Amino acid sequence: xxxxxxxxxxxxxxxxMEGDVVRMIDQPKIPHSFEILELHDYKETGMAxxxxxxxxxxxxxxxxxxxxxxxxxxxxxxxxxxxxxxVEEAAGYIRSMRPTAQNLFYAVDKVLDAVYGAxxxxxxxxxxxxxxxxxxxxxxxSCKRIGEHGEKLIKDGYRILTHCNAGWLAFVDYGSALSxxxxxxxxxxxxxxxxxxxxxxxxxxxxxxxxxxxxGIEHKIIADNVSGWIMQLGMVDMVIVGSDRIAANGDVANKxxxxxxxxxxxxxxxxxxxxxxxxxxxxDSKSGKDIPIEERDEDExxxxxxxxxxTGKMEKVRVSPKDSHALNLAFDVTPAxxxxxxxxxxxxxxxNKKSIAKLFK
Amino acid sequence: xxxxxxxxxxxxxxxxMEGDVVRMIDQPKIPHSFEILELHDYKETGMAxxxxxxxxxxxxxxxxxxxxxxxxxxxxxxxxxxxxxxVEEAAGYIRSMRPTAQNLFYAVDKVLDAVYGAxxxxxxxxxxxxxxxxxxxxxxxSCKRIGEHGEKLIKDGYRILTHCNAGWLAFVDYGSALSxxxxxxxxxxxxxxxxxxxxxxxxxxxxxxxxxxxxGIEHKIIADNVSGWIMQLGMVDMVIVGSDRIAANGDVANKxxxxxxxxxxxxxxxxxxxxxxxxxxxxDSKSGKDIPIEERDEDExxxxxxxxxxTGKMEKVRVSPKDSHALNLAFDVTPAxxxxxxxxxxxxxxxNKKSIAKLFK
Numbered sequence: 258x259x260x261x262x263x264x265x266x267x268x269x270x271x272x273x274m275e276g277d278v279v280r281m282i283d284q285p286k287i288p289h290s291f292e293i294l295e296l297h298d299y300k301e302t303g304m305a306x307x308x309x310x311x312x313x314x315x316x317x318x319x320x321x322x323x324x325x326x327x328x329x330x331x332x333x334x335x336x337x338x339x340x341x342x343x344v345e346e347a348a349g350y351i352r353s354m355r356p357t358a359q360n361l362f363y364a365v366d367k368v369l370d371a372v373y374g375a376x377x378x379x380x381x382x383x384x385x386x387x388x389x390x391x392x393x394x395x396x397x398x399s400c401k402r403i404g405e406h407g408e409k410l411i412k413d414g415y416r417i418l419t420h421c422n423a424g425w426l427a428f429v430d431y432g433s434a435l436s437x438x439x440x441x442x443x444x445x446x447x448x449x450x451x452x453x454x455x456x457x458x459x460x461x462x463x464x465x466x467x468x469x470x471x472x473g474i475e476h477k478i479i480a481d482n483v484s485g486w487i488m489q490l491g492m493v494d495m496v497i498v499g500s501d502r503i504a505a506n507g508d509v510a511n512k513x514x515x516x517x518x519x520x521x522x523x524x525x526x527x528x529x530x531x532x533x534x535x536x537x538x539x540x541d542s543k544s545g546k547d548i549p550i551e552e553r554d555e556d557e558x559x560x561x562x563x564x565x566x567x568t569g570k571m572e573k574v575r576v577s578p579k580d581s582h583a584l585n586l587a588f589d590v591t592p593a594x595x596x597x598x599x600x601x602x603x604x605x606x607x608x609n610k611k612s613i614a615k616l617f618k
Numbered sequence: 619x620x621x622x623x624x625x626x627x628x629x630x631x632x633x634x635m636e637g638d639v640v641r642m643i644d645q646p647k648i649p650h651s652f653e654i655l656e657l658h659d660y661k662e663t664g665m666a667x668x669x670x671x672x673x674x675x676x677x678x679x680x681x682x683x684x685x686x687x688x689x690x691x692x693x694x695x696x697x698x699x700x701x702x703x704x705v706e707e708a709a710g711y712i713r714s715m716r717p718t719a720q721n722l723f724y725a726v727d728k729v730l731d732a733v734y735g736a737x738x739x740x741x742x743x744x745x746x747x748x749x750x751x752x753x754x755x756x757x758x759x760s761c762k763r764i765g766e767h768g769e770k771l772i773k774d775g776y777r778i779l780t781h782c783n784a785g786w787l788a789f790v791d792y793g794s795a796l797s798x799x800x801x802x803x804x805x806x807x808x809x810x811x812x813x814x815x816x817x818x819x820x821x822x823x824x825x826x827x828x829x830x831x832x833x834g835i836e837h838k839i840i841a842d843n844v845s846g847w848i849m850q851l852g853m854v855d856m857v858i859v860g861s862d863r864i865a866a867n868g869d870v871a872n873k874x875x876x877x878x879x880x881x882x883x884x885x886x887x888x889x890x891x892x893x894x895x896x897x898x899x900x901x902d903s904k905s906g907k908d909i910p911i912e913e914r915d916e917d918e919x920x921x922x923x924x925x926x927x928x929t930g931k932m933e934k935v936r937v938s939p940k941d942s943h944a945l946n947l948a949f950d951v952t953p954a955x956x957x958x959x960x961x962x963x964x965x966x967x968x969x970n971k972k973s974i975a976k977l978f979k
Contacts, residue, residue, distance in 0.1 A: 288939035451945070454919065456817055456841040459937050462919070466942040478944040480817040480919055481842045482875025486950035489877060514843025516850060517878055524881050558815065558823070558841055561922040563935025574924025574935050576820050578649035581827040583839040584812070589847035 270397065270429050271316045274323045274389065277330045281311045281320065284426060288467035289564040289571060299328040299347045306354040306361070309458070313427020314501050314537050315400065318360025319393040324351050325368035326389035334378040344372050344381075356549045357510055357588045359502035359539045364392050392536075393429045399534035399602035400431035407437025407497070407532055407600040413446045415494040418484055420453040421512035422464035423499025423532065433532035434497040435468065437600065442474055450476040451493065453484055455512060457557040457585060481514055488525040496522045497600075500533040507593030507608025508545030509533075513586055519595035531591075531608070532600040535616050545590030558583035631758065631790050632677045635684045635750065638691045642672045642681065645787060649828035650925040650932060660689040660708045667715040667722070670819070674788020675862050675898050676761065679721025680754040685712050686729035687750035695739040705733050705742075717910045718871055718949045720863035720900045725753050753897075754790045760895035760963035761792035768798025768858070768893055768961040774807045776855040779845055779883075781814040782873035783825035784860025784893065794893040795858040796829065798961065803835055811837040812854065814845055816873060818918040818946060842875055849886040857883045858961075861894040868954030868969025869906030870894075874947055880956035892952075892969070893961040896977050906951030919944035 272281040279302045283294040294310055296302040302324035305311055311320050328347030332340040348365050355361055371388040375381035411417070421427075423434035431439065441448050450469055455461035462478045469476040479487070487493055496518055502510040509515070509531050522529040542548050559581070565572040577583070593608040606612040633642040640663045644655040655671055657663040663685035666672055672681050689708030693701040709726050716722055732749035736742035772778070782788075784795035792800065802809050811830055816822035823839045830837040840848070848854055857879055863871040870876070870892050883890040903909050920942070926933040938944070954969035967973040 288942075289936070454817065454937070456815065456843060462938045462942075467939045470939050470941050476942065478919055478938055478942055480874065480944075480946070482817060482873075482878060482950075483945065483947055485878035485881065486874060486947060487945075489950070512843075513841065513847060517843060517846035517882060520846065520882055520885050521878060524885075558839055561924055561935065561937060563922055563937040565926065565929075565933050565935045567931075567933055568926075568929060570928075572926050572928055572933060572935055574922065574926045574933055575650070576815070576922060576924040577823045577839055578828045578831050580831050581649075581823075581837065581839055583841075584844065584848075585841070586844055586847060589843075589850070 271426055272311055272320050272323065272429060273393070274326065277327055279320065279323045279327065281305065282426065283310050284312060284464060285310060288463055298331055299324040299351060302327060303351045303354045313422060314358055314360045314499060315396040315428030315433070315534060316426070317355060317358045318364040318536060319396050319429045321351050321361045322364035322368055322389035322392040325365055326385045329372060329382055329385035337377050337381065340378050340381055341372060344369065355551060357501045357551045359537050363536045367392060396428055396534060396536070397430035399536070400428045400433055400436050402602040403433055403532050403534065403600050404431055404436030404440040406605055407530070408440035408444065410495065410530065411437055411441040411446060411448060416449045416451065416492060418451045418453070418493045418496045418518065419465060420461065420498045420515055420518050421455045422460040422468065424465060424468040426464050426468055427499060433499040433534065435465070437497065437532065438474060439472055442472065448474060450474055451484065451487065452476055452478050453481045453514065454478055455514065456481060460512070484518055485521040488521050488527055493527055496527060496529045497532055500531050500537050501588060502542065502548050503533060503538045503599065504542040504544050504548060505540045505613055506544045506610050507596065507599065507613060509591045509596060509608070510545060510548045510550070510588050511591065513589050516589040516591045519591040523595050528597040529595055530598050530600055531596055535601050535603060538613060538616070540617065545592060548590060550589070551587040553585045553587045555583040555585050558585050632787055633672055633681050633684065633790060634754070635687065638688055640681065640684045640688065642666065643787065644671050645673060645825060646671060649824055659692055660685040660712060663688060664712045664715045674783060675719055675721045675860060676757040676789030676794070676895060677787070678716060678719045679725040679897060680757050680790045682712050682722045683725035683729055683750035683753040686726055687746045690733060690743055690746035698738050698742065701739050701742055702733060705730065716912060718862045718912045720898050724897045728753060757789055757895060757897070758791035760897070761789045761794055761797050763963040764794055764893050764895065764961050765792055765797030765801040767966055769801035769805065771856065771891065772798055772802040772807060772809060777810045777812065777853060779812045779814070779854045779857045779879065780826060781822065781859045781876055781879050782816045783821040783829065785826060785829040787825050787829055788860060794860040794895065796826070798858065798893065799835060800833055803833065809835060811835055812845065812848065813837055813839050814842050814875065815839055816875065817842055821873070845879055846882040849882050849888055854888055857888060857890045858893055861892050861898050862949060863903065863909050864894060864899045864960065865903040865905050865909060866901045866974055867905045867971050868957065868960065868974060870952045870957060870969070871906065871909045871911070871949050872952065874950050877950040877952045880952040884956050889958040890956060891959050891961055892957055896962050896964060899974060899977070901978065906953060909951060911950070912948040914946045914948045916944040916946050919946050
């Protein structure tokens, strides 16, 4: 059953921590039901990342930070060295859950640094919790500011294409690609969104459409194949997508299909923007070639999950022959040359080495 | 249950007529079961076109021809004028089933001309049946020759991307885009096919993958979003697709998403070919702008059909919020400039007005 949330932002973040329990909106159930998942230790929380109960750059980052805080809370407290050993093991485990999302590594390292900066177990616990909370708060705050900067690019009446889900469900709050749209809507601009359904996991059809519905933003879902055609027909004014990792030269890793949309936008002279907090930028990746791309289980392609009227449950249906296999690459890299600008919490920058380096000075 | 067909080509055409009954492979059931549908009059046969029990340029054409023959068979025989009136009404009905596929109009007109050329009911019946059978035979023969011409473009070890299904299921036999691959395979060349799944109706995942499996061709299914990325990675040597209508200037209407693949192929310097019999060419469409593009029911996007293990039946699952809508454009137009060549039964031509006009001299 769909749950209409009034003033959702005041009610729920996508992920949060109470005591040593991490709570999150269980995303595979959306849009068919709205449920909160509870995770009691860093291993459960890590598995929620791997199984994509939570996904999206910032949401993964905040969750990884909370998982690290859980590890510190549950670590042996009789000896600081033992605590560090336990937490380092947890860090390795959490890092192994998803390979592409930069925010995951950013958050794990930040909490780990906080632990290293403490000199006794109690100080480590206090510092880890504070840091994890800080990562989540920073994420929400950055997204809010991304919305304010990005809104300036949106003219009244714009028809905006987006891919996958880079809304509040992908972050702690507000979102990246959708945040400027929400701000534009608040300011009274009329905005229409085409949501690519985003196979294989259909984050566009399921999550973006649901989010836009909650926010009251006019939208239509399209098969991923349709976006090029509606660009050619002049039905799209701009494209905004999120990112899972941005290299130092401005190449952008994001959900598979992003590269296609970027090339088509350029071919049709439509501005293509990436919206992401600076925590998504990985200066150690010199270009897109250095970004590891996750390959996921072929069953995500061979089957489709959805709500089945005849059983009243979520079901997986097979959409392919029994003997066929699939190649399921989860992300792609869009070279910087296709990107008009990157909308960060610090402003809109050009996707090049110099502009990116300046953000970190 | 999957049915493994040995030497399928000798066993089944995709559609055929026995007496006044049209029989066809029921395509929405593939790959989960193999069933033959029987259609007893032109209205039933027309509805099978509309509901996509049969689809694909040549298969629609042959079916439309047979439907016209059924109309002639069932028309009043006491008066030639009455027969013509009945058949003209049927022609209007059959033409209204799908708007984009040129072969449908080609076949309806051809049988209608045969009826006009007769001067009594018996001659009309004989001529209509012969013409309908001729359309089907011509389609199979053209596709065979497309295979022979196209095979020369394929080098040993090629990895070929295709979109939707333009194999034997889309024609009376052999297919257009897949026919060169089958000939290359027969000649001992190693070929690997990436099959775009082709949302919303998943003809690639369901039909192309199944056909390739029956033919023993190595392949993998990919989400439509993946094709651009594997082109960028250098994993694709050529692209071959079919067509539903080719304009006089070489613009090509084909399954939605084709335009995206063509732009990406050009961007990555990968040759992009269209394979189609000359019956797909519509000289009355001067350019792609003249080709009507079908918009289909949004439920094809909002739901996905597939085989459900838990019920042991085909089920529709909802993959979108209850309140969201979809835009479901079924075809797009690829401008000629993106196309390296059109593989016809008369040889491989450049997609321009002059080369196309020459085919009809």
